[in-house]
Amino acid sequence: MTKFEKIKEILLVENEEFRKIAFKHRELDEEIEKLSKKKYLTPEEQLKEAELKKQKLALKDKLLYFIEEYKKNHPEL
Numbered sequence: 001m002t003k004f005e006k007i008k009e010i011l012l013v014e015n016e017e018f019r020k021i022a023f024k025h026r027e028l029d030e031e032i033e034k035l036s037k038k039k040y041l042t043p044e045e046q047l048k049e050a051e052l053k054k055q056k057l058a059l060k061d062k063l064l065y066f067i068e069e070y071k072k073n074h075p076e077l
Helices: 005-012 018-038 043-073
Strands: none
Touching: 005 018, 005 043, 018 043
16 A cells, blocks of 8 residues: 555544545546447436536546645655
C-alpha cells in the first residue's frame, strides 16, 4: 500500500467530510460511466456529462487537499 493509499484509508475512517466527498465522487463516477456506455449521447446528455466531469474534478481537488494537509500534519507517515 502506498503512502497516498494509506492516508486515504485513514481519512475515510477518521474524517466525515472526506468520507462524504469521496462518496459523492464515486457517485459521479458511476453516473459518468453510465453515460459513457451509451452509443450516442443527446446534446442534453453531453452537457450533463461535461458538468458531471467538472463536479467530479472539483471533488477530486478537495480530496487531494485533505490528503496534502494530512501529510503536512503527520510527517511520520
